[in-house]
Amino acid sequence: MIITVLLLLIGLYGCGATDNDDGNNKEDRELVLGSTTWTSTIPPTEIVKEILEGMGYDIEIKEANIGAIYAGLATGEIDIYMDSWYPQQTQYLEEYSDTIEQLSPIYEDADAGMVVPNYMEGINDVEDLIGNEDMLNNEVIAIEDGDPAMDELQELIDAYDLDLELVNSSEGAMIAAAKTSIDENEPILLYGWRPHTMFNDMGLKILTNEEHPEYFNGSSVHPIVNEDVKKKAPDVHKFLGDLTISIDDMEDMIIKTDNGENSEDVAQEWLDNNPEWLNNN
CATH class of the missing domain: 3.40.190.10 (Periplasmic binding protein-like II)
Known part of the structure; x- marks a missing residue:
């Protein structure tokens, strides 16, 4: 064929x-x-x-x-x-x-944005992160700094005035960090996008963004x-x-x-x- x-x-x-x-x-x-x-x-x-x-x-x-x-x-x-x-x-x-x-x-x-494990049931929208940043070690694990999506991610952090630091790494390193936390059933916040295997493999969800829909509204x-x-x-x-x-x-x-x-x-x-x-x- x-x-x-x-x-x-x-x-x-x-x-x-x-x-x-x-x-x-x-x-x-x-x-x-x-x-x-x-x-x-x-x-x-x-x-x-x-x-x-x-x-x-x-x-x-x-x-x-x-x-x-x-x-x-x-x-x-x-x-x-x-x-x-x-x-x-x-x-x-x-x-x-x-x-x-x-x-x-x-x-x-193609959806993208902030991502957490499904077992973080109380965190479904970016606004839910306010006041819970220390639970996440005040970090968002993400991909390399040269990707323009990282600028948008930082703008999203600033728009909600979140006490979070953007931690840049490779896709592989980000996924490895996520798997480590998920194996221990610990909270973690990372950058994610679809299509990707992370959602099926690790049981993740992209957070909604009702207050600032101008960020990550589909690609x-x-x-x-x-x-x-x-x-x-x-x-x-x-x-x-x-x-x-x-x-x-x-x-x-x-x-x-x-x-x-x-x-x-x-x-x-x-x-x-x-x-x-x-x-x-």
Whole structure:
């Protein structure tokens, strides 16, 4: 089935590449995908890699932090990034607006915000944290400081005048800290987002935010491309603008890769099971 899907893609999208490539311009057949270490980045990156290779492109994946990804997109060192969160990463979109392009969302309604274990029954809204900060060691465990969502998280802390310190770390370190606390049935406050396995694996919930709904009120996730992609690979540009993946499928793929399945195999399984996505573009 995977071969059939790739042949369909070549037939539907390959004409643009043929028109654009006289067979001598090898650089136009080479594309670089940027990738962060976030679990949400891996499935769409692997799916796109599989499809673009089937369309005849040579694909390289470069891993970097989010700031370096956008800088690379702006200079053309990176052609495509598949995990741009809007509006959280607006500052990068604005900074590099002259040389990068945001395409249609891959999926929408991606929730994010402050997260606690389900067993913290009295903490359901951010406002419930007021006066309970010492129970949490006055900390919010979060991801790396370079992510724009961390600025929004700090603004949320300030909006509620919470006596909390934002503790930045990697995604892996944050999850490890959460698991340690949850194994001991202890309170913990961290940053979380969906799609992610943390909610099923550890029994977590995102806190509501009734007093300041302007923060973390839902996100859409988009491909970002360097401006030259549309010219040198119009078939790729069109394909990326059409691609959609459900948030449930994203979470399922993240769970599989977290459980040790090969990420390329997971991507191929999604393609094998979802040839009908072409009809939704």
